[in-house]
Amino acid sequence: MNTIEVCLTPELIHQHALKGKLVVVVDIFRATSCIVTGLANDVEAIKPVAEVDECKALGTKGYIMAGERDGIMIEGFDIGNSPFDYQSESVKGKKVAISTTNGSKAILLSEEADEIIIGSFLNLDAVAQYILQKKKDVVIHCAGWKGTPNLEDTLFAGALIDECAEEMKPDRDSALVAHQLFIASHENMLGLALQSSHAERLKGFGIEEDLEFCMEENKYPVVPKLVNGELVS
């Protein structure tokens, strides 16, 4: 039986051997929800980068510059970090370069893995089907918030474990904690996620709609994969 692990924050990723494994990167509020939304809405590819300057350099090559720092759109960029930005006509058929506080980092820190895909509630079922079919050991890499574990990414990890529970074995206690959290709260996930400290921070920016959107399940069947440094569907 293949195993499924949960890394609660990028600061603990060194505890997880990634070689030969499939990594699912998760940043529910909002990077991975944006990536899934973009690729489901005809964005051609999304390139995660660590630094703002890398984004700007790619901007000169025709990439849409996307991203935020501490929840706020970066000055001079084309779009921010809202899933609604990724549904606009202006991004269709384009490539996007994205730099965010937490999500980009988690993707880049997963590079040792055999394969990196992107998870969110928006494509939960599609991700579950994908990893069950791959028959590989899986690490769910939660982006968290500035190195600390967060509620919404942990909830997603629990939801994904729950979908795979009959065919995969949770490995280590962080997986058990995430699964129990999901079992306890799956009937009120939005309510719980809105109590998270990340949601509290983002509410200050008047983007409650974003948060509700990011908690919708199975809206898109895409599974973004990292291929040559770019996420494609």
Place this chain on the structure above:
Amino acid sequence: MNTIEVCLTPELIHQHALKGKLVVVVDIFRATSCIVTGLANDVEAIKPVAEVDECKALGTKGYIMAGERDGIMIEGFDIGNSPFDYQSESVKGKKVAISTTNGSKAILLSEEADEIIIGSFLNLDAVAQYILQKKKDVVIHCAGWKGTPNLEDTLFAGALIDECAEEMKPDRDSALVAHQLFIASHENMLGLALQSSHAERLKGFGIEEDLEFCMEENKYPVVPKLVNGELVS
């Protein structure tokens, strides 16, 4: 309202400012359960040390040498890491030097705090009363397992938050996760704790009795405190 934070593993303790705060160190299986049991059973003091050699040096000064590595008693030591060892006549009135895989480390890494106390299910109520009366911000420092979060310490953190919920505010999502985990499982904590990977490891050593003992609630009213490098009641 004072805050209550949860650090899920010593590897994340740098994310928590400890100055001026009260730290509750937790290592349910089994170091902090042993410390509480010992001080409730007339051990004079318990000195946590990092290395085996420090324990041995203290042994020559009359300390009982206690500890384990990977769950097994250290060769040449007087006692291991079972709470039953700490109830024997041989330790009453004595000082104990303890070195364990996870617990000692968590205590030593908390040194910046204003005050360090020891928590376990065995003294849960006493710890809750103590911190409510102190009116300080609290960090619950979970020892985990070799740097990874574990289930039983996280459960304890949730239980302690629950006891203090009316008078303290959970700070950051790790506190919310721990609290939700407790709410979800408080009727079957022993069952859940026995599923933990730590319990799985320890079962191999035939010490199920230890694990059940460590999950008993409010057996002892003591609150061990670190004073001049030694834990006393």
